[in-house]
Amino acid sequence: MPKVLVSDPIDQVGIDILSQVAQVDIKTGLPPEQLVQIIPEYDALMIRSGTRVTADVIDAGKNLKIIGRAGVGVDNVDVTAATRRGIVVVNSPEGNTIAAAEHTLAMMMSLSRYIPDANQSTKSGKWDRKSYTGNEVYNKTLGVVGLGKIGAHVATVARAMGMKLLAYDPFVSVERAEQLNCRLVELDMLFQESDYITLHIPKTPETANLINAAAIARMKPTTRIINCARGGIIDEAALAAALQEGKIAGAALDVFGSEPLGESPLTALGKEIVLTPHLGASTEEAQVNVAVDVAEQIRDVLLGLPARSAVNIPGLRPDLLEQLKPYLQLAETLGNLVGQLAGGRIESLNIGLQGELATNQSQPIVIAALKGLLSHALQERVNYVNASIEAKERGIRVIETRDASVRDYAGSLQLTAKGSLGEHSVTGALLGDNEIRITSLNDFPINVPPNRHMLFTLHRDMPGIIGSIGSLLGGFNVNIASMQVGRKIVRGDAVMVLSIDDPLPDNILEEVKKVSGIRDAYTVTL
Numbered sequence: 001m002p003k004v005l006v007s008d009p010i011d012q013v014g015i016d017i018l019s020q021v022a023q024v025d026i027k028t029g030l031p032p033e034q035l036v037q038i039i040p041e042y043d044a045l046m047i048r049s050g051t052r053v054t055a056d057v058i059d060a061g062k063n064l065k066i067i068g069r070a071g072v073g074v075d076n077v078d079v080t081a082a083t084r085r086g087i088v089v090v091n092s093p094e095g096n097t098i099a100a101a102e103h104t105l106a107m108m109m110s111l112s113r114y115i116p117d118a119n120q121s122t123k124s125g126k127w128d129r130k131s132y133t134g135n136e137v138y139n140k141t142l143g144v145v146g147l148g149k150i151g152a153h154v155a156t157v158a159r160a161m162g163m164k165l166l167a168y169d170p171f172v173s174v175e176r177a178e179q180l181n182c183r184l185v186e187l188d189m190l191f192q193e194s195d196y197i198t199l200h201i202p203k204t205p206e207t208a209n210l211i212n213a214a215a216i217a218r219m220k221p222t223t224r225i226i227n228c229a230r231g232g233i234i235d236e237a238a239l240a241a242a243l244q245e246g247k248i249a250g251a252a253l254d255v256f257g258s259e260p261l262g263e264s265p266l267t268a269l270g271k272e273i274v275l276t277p278h279l280g281a282s283t284e285e286a287q288v289n290v291a292v293d294v295a296e297q298i299r300d301v302l303l304g305l306p307a308r309s310a311v312n313i314p315g316l317r318p319d320l321l322e323q324l325k326p327y328l329q330l331a332e333t334l335g336n337l338v339g340q341l342a343g344g345r346i347e348s349l350n351i352g353l354q355g356e357l358a359t360n361q362s363q364p365i366v367i368a369a370l371k372g373l374l375s376h377a378l379q380e381r382v383n384y385v386n387a388s389i390e391a392k393e394r395g396i397r398v399i400e401t402r403d404a405s406v407r408d409y410a411g412s413l414q415l416t417a418k419g420s421l422g423e424h425s426v427t428g429a430l431l432g433d434n435e436i437r438i439t440s441l442n443d444f445p446i447n448v449p450p451n452r453h454m455l456f457t458l459h460r461d462m463p464g465i466i467g468s469i470g471s472l473l474g475g476f477n478v479n480i481a482s483m484q485v486g487r488k489i490v491r492g493d494a495v496m497v498l499s500i501d502d503p504l505p506d507n508i509l510e511e512v513k514k515v516s517g518i519r520d521a522y523t524v525t526l
């Protein structure tokens with residue numbers, strides 16, 4: 001039974017799903033060195049933001065197949081290292097959207113009405129009404145930085161509260177912004193005009209310290225900033241100084257450059273700052289959503305099925321994935337076949353997408369073909385996650401061509417590989433029941449299903465050659481399951497495809513090549 005390590009607090013519903021297919025060990029709060037020590041025994045790791053999955057952890061995780069992040073941000077995972085090792089990284093892109101958006105709105109209101117400090121004061125026995133006169137958000141301008149899933153929900157609710165909306169997001173269309181009643185503006189204008197600024201962007205090299213002393217200097221003294229996105233987007237020292245000097249009116253932060261927060265100039269400030277310990281996703285509802293979402297993906301991957309929200313393989317809608325699955329199998333089989341025909345040291349792979357395949361998203365097909373191409377050399381070390389990197393590192397040139405007019409089958413795929421044994425080409429298609437057929441070899445028409453062991457010959461079309469090969473193999477006790485010949489013209493060049501029950505030893509292959517009329521012969525194991 002596979003083993004899953006759960007190293008952050010995850011809702012029980014997720015543990016129950018994992019337990020259907022795996023032994024689940026829950027060990028939270030592990031020091032990094034202990035995680036490195038125990039990770040080799042696990043097939044999967046399930047985390048939230050508390051566990052740092054460094055390159056050291058990934059290198060030590062010899063059996064790791066999947067890292068599941070029960071939440072959105074994967075900035076605590078070295079995704080590049082995982083990809084290189086062929087480990088799929090999945091998350092739950094939408095499971096905690098509402099929770100994070102509602103926390104943002106709660107932070108905005110808390111800040112405006114000084115609720116945390118007023119609560120503290122009242123609990124201490126005081127009745128201080130004078131110190132906590134706040135502001136209304138009605139008719140104020142909210143600047144939304146990042147109009148993705150959370151930013152959009154914040155904007156929708158803020159609009160219902162009567163706020164005017166500005167947004168900055170270079171990847172969002174004007175139409176989408178208008179749909180959300182937001183005016184798309186440049187960052188500088190958003191800083192200058194907003195009464196409230198809320199951040200909903202990932203932390204990237206471009207967004208690190210986006211809110212720094214220079215940015216704050218452009219804001220109004222009445223501006224309040226809310227960050228429920230990621231620590232490090234705000235320069236915390238500059239923010240603390242600005243609040244102390246009254247350059248802006250307030251800030252509410254749920255996330256920090258370093259977590260747990262520990263010593264910080266922010267904690268010494270008064271009612272103008274509201275701090276929470278990364279609680280954006282901490283609702284019962286969100287925790288059930290993300291636990292189910294990610295546990296199901298870990299379960300599926302451990303069962304050999306694809307994950308629906310992998311961050312390091314091209315995303316595909318589940319319905320599209322279902323539709324493409326037989327073609328992925330076709331691409332992998334043809335890749336494996338043409339890779340062996342072309343020999344080692346593949347220089348290039350030409351992927352010809354024909355018929356309905358020419359109009360589909362091609363990236364998964366390309367990856368499947370590369371996985372097949374490299375599988376003979378790399379065996380189980382190559383998978384959908386690392387096939388592209390492995391091909392790139394081997395200098396394999398990938399060329400994609402499309403021809404929707406080829407209509408012999410609904411969709412067909414032609415792979416042409418150039419390697420140490422020359423250039424070879426195979427075409428394949430799916431029959432009605434999704435059965436794979438190899439429909440041409442080096443442009444010679446054939447119609448054979450793939451078989452575990454196969455022998456291909458290139459020969460001259462002449463009487464007696466089929467009999468010679470048959471008796472030669474019979475003499476060596478090689479059992480032929482099926483045989484087919486393909487030719488373009490009578491007595492010209494031809495190909496022969498034999499499905500055989502056992503692998504053909506090299507010495508017999510050499511005998512095949514010596515048969516009169518045979519130009520070349522190849523064996524493959526699929």
Ligand SMILES: NC(=O)c1ccc[n+]([C@@H]2O[C@H](COP(=O)([O-])OP(=O)(O)OC[C@H]3O[C@@H](n4cnc5c(N)ncnc54)[C@H](O)[C@@H]3O)[C@@H](O)[C@H]2O)c1
Binds near residue numbers: 093096097145254278
């Ligand atoms: N506090 C929490 O507990 C909590 C919970 C969930 C998500 N988050 C964080 O909230 C953030 C937003 O999450 P989401 O689900 O809305 O993500 P999302 O991917 O749906 O939206 C992010 C948006 O940011 C935009 N963006 C990217 N780079 C930008 C840049 N340089 N300038 C402006 N816009 C940029 C993108 O175009 C996108 O629209 C993430 O950082 C996520 O990790 C925090």
Ligand SMILES: O=C(O)[C@H](O)COP(=O)(O)O
Binds near residue numbers: 049050071073280281
């Ligand atoms: O990216 C996220 O999903 C949030 O930051 C939530 O993090 P958490 O799962 O550690 O609460």
